[in-house]
Amino acid sequence: MKEWTEQIEMEKQKLNRLGAESLAQGIPLSENDALQAQSRKVDELIVRLHGKSAYKLKLDQ
Numbered sequence: 001m002k003e004w005t006e007q008i009e010m011e012k013q014k015l016n017r018l019g020a021e022s023l024a025q026g027i028p029l030s031e032n033d034a035l036q037a038q039s040r041k042v043d044e045l046i047v048r049l050h051g052k053s054a055y056k057l058k059l060d061q
Contacts, residue, residue: 001049001052004045004048004049004052005049007045008042008045008046008049011038011041011042011045012042014038015035015038015039015042018032018034018035018038019032019035022035
C-alpha cells in the first residue's frame with residue numbers, strides 16, 4: 001500500500017504544479033487539458049487504492 005500512496009502523492013504534486021502554472025498564465029483550470037488529464041489520473045489511482053483497501057479489509061475479517 002505504501003507504494004500506492006507514494007505514487008498518488010507524486011501525481012498530486014504534478015497536478016498542483018499544473019494548476020499553479022495554469023493560474024499563473026491566466027488559463028482557467030477547466031480549460032487546461034493537461035491539468036484535467038492529470039486530475040483524472042489522480043482520481044483513478046485513488047479509486048484503485050480504495051478498492052484495494054476495501055478488498056484487504058474484507059480479507060482481514
